[in-house]
Amino acid sequence: MQAMTSALIRETFPVGPLQCNCTIIGDPVTKKAIVVDPGGNPDLIMSRLDAHGLKVVSIIHTHAHLDHFLASGQMKEKTGATLHLHEEDAFLWDNLEEQCRLFRVPYTPVPAPDQWLRDDEELACGCGVALHTPGHTPGSMSFWFPEAKLLIAGDTLFRRGIGRTDLWGGDYPTIERSIKQRLYSLDEDATVVTGHGPDTRLGDEMRENPYIRA
Structure with missing residues (x-):
């Protein structure tokens, strides 16, 4: 999935053994970019960055x-970019090897995050903001780009679905609150990039999601 406007370059594609959606967000003027959820295939991610300059x-x-940061260490090594995560998910980051063992995925060590993400923090590209949307995990974040009407929801919200809450730190009442109060308060015309699978439209989820409706 590719998109380009005067304010934003965006490309989303599945990576890694569990086909996590990785998204590149770039400023067409400064050519600076952020990468969201590099869950594998670092060479593919680098090639797409190069293609956009x-x-x-x-x-x-x-x-x-694990499926959202398996290639993070390799990407950092290749680019020198900083790694960012919400602090409440530090326990999961520190247990990557155990996660990989449980899911029978090859383990590649990653360094510690450089900085903790904060709720309402402006992102490095200057065109978006981080939203703390816990529930799938305690530190789950979504990323909102208002000018582009683009929401990167990770595993919090899917097309006609929501994130699992039966894994480490998951909690259904919390994810319900995050979706209703944080995500469903955004522009219903927004495109939602999910953690896995196809994009969706926020207004469609508000009205038609069988798990949580506005």
Whole structure:
């Protein structure tokens, strides 16, 4: 999935053994970019950055399940970009090897995050903001780009679905609150990039999601 406007370059594609959606967000003027959830295939991610003429300065994570940051260490090594995560998911990040063992995925070590993401923090590209939307994990984040009407929801919200709450730190009442109060308060015309699978439209989820409606 590719999109380009005067304010934003965006490309989303599945990576890694669990086909997590990785998204590149770039400024067409400065050519600076952020990469969201590099869950594998670092060479593919680098090739897409090169195709857009972008330099990644920040690698940000919706949460710290293994499939969303398996290539983070390799991306940092290749680019020098900083790694960002919400602090409440630090326990998951620190247990990557155990996660990989449980899911029978090859383990590649990653360094500690450089900075903790904060709720309402402006992102490095200057065109978006981080939203703390816990529930799938305690530190789950979504990323909102208002001018582009683009929401990167990670595993919090899917097309006609929501994130699991039966894994480490998951909590259904919390994810319900995050979706209703934070995500469903945004522009209903927004495109939602989910953690896995196809994009959706926020207004459609508000009215038609069988799990949580506005």
